[in-house]
Amino acid sequence: MxxxxxxxxxxxxxxxxxxxxxxxxxxxxxxxxxxxxxxxxxxxxxxxxxxxxxxxxxxxxxxxxxxxxxxxxxxxxxxxxxxxxxxxxxxxxxxxxxxxxxxxxxxxxxxxxxxxxxxxxxxxxxxxxxxxxxxxxxxxxxxxxxxxxxxxxxxxxxxxxxxxxxxxxxxxxxxxxxxxxxxxxxxxxxxxxxxxxxxxxxxxxxxxxxxxxxxxxxLKGADRLEVVTAGDPAPAADRLGVLGPVTVDGQRVGVPVHDRVAALALAAGIPGVEDITLRRPTLDEAFLKLVTA
Incomplete structure (x- = not known):
């Protein structure tokens, strides 16, 4: 049209x-x-x-x-x-x-x-x-x-x-x-x-x-899994690295995921994890990433 x-x-x-x-x-x-x-x-x-x-x-x-x-x-x-x-x-x-x-x-x-x-x-x-x-x-x-x-x-x-x-x-x-x-x-x-x-x-x-x-x-891309660790985030980052590129911000480790159930199961087996979050990216996040790239 x-x-x-x-x-x-x-x-x-x-x-x-x-x-x-x-x-x-x-x-x-x-x-x-x-x-x-x-x-x-x-x-x-x-x-x-x-x-x-x-x-x-x-x-x-x-x-x-x-x-x-x-x-x-x-x-x-x-x-x-x-x-x-x-x-x-x-x-x-x-x-x-x-x-x-x-x-x-x-x-x-x-x-x-x-x-x-x-x-x-x-x-x-x-x-x-x-x-x-x-x-x-x-x-x-x-x-x-x-x-x-x-x-x-x-x-x-x-x-x-x-x-x-x-x-x-x-x-x-x-x-x-x-x-x-x-x-x-x-x-x-x-x-x-x-x-x-x-x-x-x-x-x-x-x-x-x-x-x-x-x-x-x-545009929003894959879901994102984030875990917060009590101590050194390195073991969690290594474990989650099999899912994709990992980001580490202090004690928070994040990774994009495509299989939500498998990702949650993997995260649940990581020792020393205090919190697990699985969320869909927002369009605001995708937009800011695009225009600031």
């Missing part, structure tokens, strides 16, 4: 995107992660036809963003970092307005607004102005506005920034419903747990280039 090849964009001689490649399959959530200034928002703007690329190619829903931007715009929705709704209007009024701005007839715009109010759990808001909505409700309304034309691809640029846990959960549920309905989502976020929860695949970019691409599980 999205295919970008060797995309480059410079601002004042500085590369925002430096030969970036990206492929997003239809009907999936694809997470786009990276530190501030990595090029995430620039890429979204290029794919949404808001910024022209300097070189390379990019296609969205089968349409070249440079040659046929009007076709791309007809196939996409975009929800930016800041809510774009009119806070003086109610939810239905906002959606009807967005429908009319998208050239829908009055009757069609009203019908589409009612459908989206039901889909996003906003049908009972009545005429209450959006200014009185919670943060989660406002973002759900923003998502609904981005879906007014039932886009094939929806770009979500940090959609839950500033929301409390309940608001984030509401937006996550709305995104899952969209994807279940066939929409493809490209998600940029600073919350790695959000990408872990929602994304089918994740692309990590830094300095305008892709440095890792895979499923959340593949």
């Amino acid at each position: 999205i295919d970008a090849r060797d995309v480059r964009k410079h601002y004042g001689g500085k590369a925002a995107l430096d030969g970036l490649d990206l492929t997003v399959e239809a009907g999936t959530v694809h997470g786009l992660l990276g530190p501030n200034g990595a090029g995430k928002t620039t890429l979204v703007r290029i794919l949404a036809t808001l910024v022209r690329l300097d070189s390379g190619t990019a296609a969205v829903a089968g349409h070249d963003v440079a040659k046929h931007p009007e076709r791309v715009r007809a196939a996409i929705g975009l929800v930016g970092q800041h809510a774009a709704v009119d806070e003086l209007l109610g939810a239905r009024q906002n959606l009807v307005m967005f429908g009319r701005l998208s050239h829908l007839g009055s009757t069609v715009a009203k019908r589409r607004a009612d459908e989206l109010l039901e889909q996003f759990g906003l049908a009972d808001t009545g005429g209450k102005p959006a200014a009185q909505f919670s943060g989660g409700m406002r973002r759900r309304l923003d998502l609904a506005a981005g879906m007014i034309l039932t886009p094939k691809v929806l770009f979500l640029d940090e959609p839950t920034t500033g929301l409390d846990p309940q608001g984030r959960a509401e937006v996550w549920a709305a995104v899952r419903r969209l994807v279940a309905g066939g929409t493809t989502v490209l998600l940029t976020t600073q919350y790695l747990d959000e990408a872990d929860q929602l994304a089918d695949r994740i692309c990590v970019i830094d300095h305008g280039r892709v440095i890792a691409d895979g499923t959340p599980a593949s």
Whole structure:
């Protein structure tokens, strides 16, 4: 649904995107992660036809963003970092307005607004102005506005920034419903747990280039076994070395493992062990390892 090849964009001689490649399959959530200034928002703007690329190619829903931007715009929705709704209007009024701005007839715009109010759990808001909505409700309304034309691809640029846990959960549920309905989502976020929860695949970019691409599980890597010894950690390190490369930090010895049961059995037989921990790496740990390598 999205295919970008060797995309480059410079601002004042500085590369925002430096030969970036990206492929997003239809009907999936694809997470786009990276530190501030990595090029995430620039890429979204290029794919949404808001910024022209300097070189390379990019296609969205089968349409070249440079040659046929009007076709791309007809196939996409975009929800930016800041809510774009009119806070003086109610939810239905906002959606009807967005429908009319998208050239829908009055009757069609009203019908589409009612459908989206039901889909996003906003049908009972009545005429209450959006200014009185919670943060989660406002973002759900923003998502609904981005879906007014039932886009094939929806770009979500940090959609839950500033929301409390309940608001984030509401937006996550709305995104899952969209994807279940066939929409493809490209998600940029600073919350790695959000990408872990929602994304089918994740692309990590830094300095305008892709440095890792895979499923959340593949990026996190193998489980990790850690033991804390009462005395010299050397015997434990020697024993666990059969499982893989060992790290020693004081009395703590760690090693990646692929067979959890066998690893626990091996660790339990080590004399002088005070604590044993078997855990899955977090996406935060994988991300920090990638961007600081």
